[in-house]
Amino acid sequence: MQASVVSAKDLCLTYQTNDGPVHALSDVNLDVRKGDFVSFIGPSGCGKTTFLRVIADLEKKTSGEITVNGMTPDDARKARAYGYVFQAPALYPWRTIEKNIALPLEIMSYAADDQKKRIAEALDLVNLSGFEKKFPWQLSGGMQQRASIARALAFDADLLLMDEPFGALDEIVRDHLNEELLKLWARTNKTICFVTHSIPEAVYLSTKIVVMSPRPGRVTDVIDSTLPAERPLGIRETPEFLKIAHRVREGLRAGHSYEE
Numbered sequence: 001m002q003a004s005v006v007s008a009k010d011l012c013l014t015y016q017t018n019d020g021p022v023h024a025l026s027d028v029n030l031d032v033r034k035g036d037f038v039s040f041i042g043p044s045g046c047g048k049t050t051f052l053r054v055i056a057d058l059e060k061k062t063s064g065e066i067t068v069n070g071m072t073p074d075d076a077r078k079a080r081a082y083g084y085v086f087q088a089p090a091l092y093p094w095r096t097i098e099k100n101i102a103l104p105l106e107i108m109s110y111a112a113d114d115q116k117k118r119i120a121e122a123l124d125l126v127n128l129s130g131f132e133k134k135f136p137w138q139l140s141g142g143m144q145q146r147a148s149i150a151r152a153l154a155f156d157a158d159l160l161l162m163d164e165p166f167g168a169l170d171e172i173v174r175d176h177l178n179e180e181l182l183k184l185w186a187r188t189n190k191t192i193c194f195v196t197h198s199i200p201e202a203v204y205l206s207t208k209i210v211v212m213s214p215r216p217g218r219v220t221d222v223i224d225s226t227l228p229a230e231r232p233l234g235i236r237e238t239p240e241f242l243k244i245a246h247r248v249r250e251g252l253r254a255g256h257s258y259e260e
């Protein structure tokens with residue numbers, strides 16, 4: 001059996017706000033194994049981002065247990081356990097693509113030679129070799145998001161946390177990046193935690209789909225995908241794919257309130 005990369009047991013996180021407590025995560029139990037591609041899907045406010053932020057040590061749990069590579073999130077962060085890709089590419093417009101990717105490496109004091117090698121490898125992984133001297137505004141939205149993925153890959157963490165990275169892109173670009181991401185995942189054997197609002201995206205990409213529900217934020221279903229590892233885009237029209245998509249939709253419907 002593969003080792004646990006993220007393990008949550010009865011994990012709770014409550015934000016204290018002026019309007020009272022917000023239960024962003026309530027009794028979350030989840031095991032993410034090495035090499036898994038896990039999608040988190042659910043309506044706005046169900047705690048998807050909060051869960052990624054707890055893994056990344058950007059938020060502290062209120063109660064329960066969470067380990068990342070067997071460590072506390074604090075120790076895992078210090079051991080550079082993960083790369084984080086945000087919703088928007090968040091590239092600095094005054095820095096070239098290579099300088100943007102270099103930024104975390106500079107902060108972490110990697111040697112100049114090592115930085116260069118890592119930047120070249122990361123750009124190759126996202127098919128952006130040749131664009132290192134360009135500025136972000138010279139690239140399309142999809143290419144910018146690939147550059148931000150390269151930045152997260154550059155220090156070669158085994159765990160990649162991706163918070164709706166393709167949400168702002170049009171469908172054709174998104175399809176293409178989904179395909180590219182699967183190839184990258186297969187080539188690098190990374191563990192990926194991926195937040196999305198899209199059922200087809202979740203089903204297409206994942207080995208495991210975590211369906212969540214708000215108020216309080218909780219996990220309502222965990223679906224282990226039965227799709228093969230090899231996934232051409234056409235797989236989205238197969239009965240097996242539609243069956244999993246149906247189960248995700250049912251899970252979302254069960255946790256949805258139409259009164260808000």
Ligand SMILES: Nc1ncnc2c1ncn2[C@@H]1O[C@H](COP(=O)(O)OP(=O)(O)OP(=O)(O)O)[C@@H](O)[C@H]1O
Pocket residue numbers: 015016017022023024042043044045046047048049050051217
């Ligand atoms: N820093 C914070 N302080 C107070 N409440 C917060 C904070 N961050 C998030 N929340 C609340 O916690 C709940 C979960 O938020 P979270 O961003 O994790 O949800 P989400 O599922 O990622 O939503 P979305 O799909 O809109 O990004 C929401 O009700 C949100 O308003």
